[in-house]
Amino acid sequence: MKVNQAEIVISAVSENQYPQEQYPEFALAGRSNVGKSSLINKLINRKNLARTSSKPGKTQTLNFYLINESLYFVDVPGYGYAQVSKKERAKWGGMMEQYFKNREPLRAVILITDLRHEPTDDDIQMYDYLKFFELPVIVIGTKLDKIPKTKQHKHIKRSKKVLEMDPNDIFIPFSAETGEGKDAVWGAIKSFIAD
Ligand SMILES: Nc1nc2c(ncn2[C@@H]2O[C@H](COP(=O)(O)OP(=O)(O)OP(=O)(O)O)[C@@H](O)[C@H]2O)c(=O)[nH]1
């Protein structure tokens, strides 16, 4: 996919702020600091359009990025960050549910996990939560660059197994560092967009 245009349209915290003009939409979910914003940047060849940080909790709102006037990426705040108050967590839950439950143009959720480690309980919960809303999920195992080649296959197999993935869902190993897996991610995204 050649990206000619990518811009942030809105940072939303509630439904009335979502963009009016609708295009197929893909949300990025995953633990805080796993690499959601980095994946967006890599897919669209921008260094830091989606703000990244080595500190968890950088993304706090639903950030809608319009790509080539034809689809949205929605960068979503991460979960599983311990330093978050109960009140903040409830706010996050409300914002997520409002979005995942009702968002008509949402075609699939890109769930990012850290391929170095087993998916955490939070990852499993998030996957199950998305399946509860009957959403297709593209699971990404990121930070592939940090795993020796000989061990990659084992890590991929373990991730699929621990998540008890629906056989209809796709798993893609990926690195925002090297760009490995990028074409596969675009391929998966396109498969959810009707011509
Ligand atoms: N080696 C390596 N580092 C990565 C990769 N993807 C992300 N990172 C690093 O991980 C850190 C977090 O990346 P972000 O993209 O900001 O993570 P996020 O999921 O958007 O984080 P929040 O917005 O806080 O939820 C940064 O220091 C990135 O450089 C990857 O594929 N490989």
Ligand SMILES: [Mg+2]
């Ligand atoms: Mg982020």
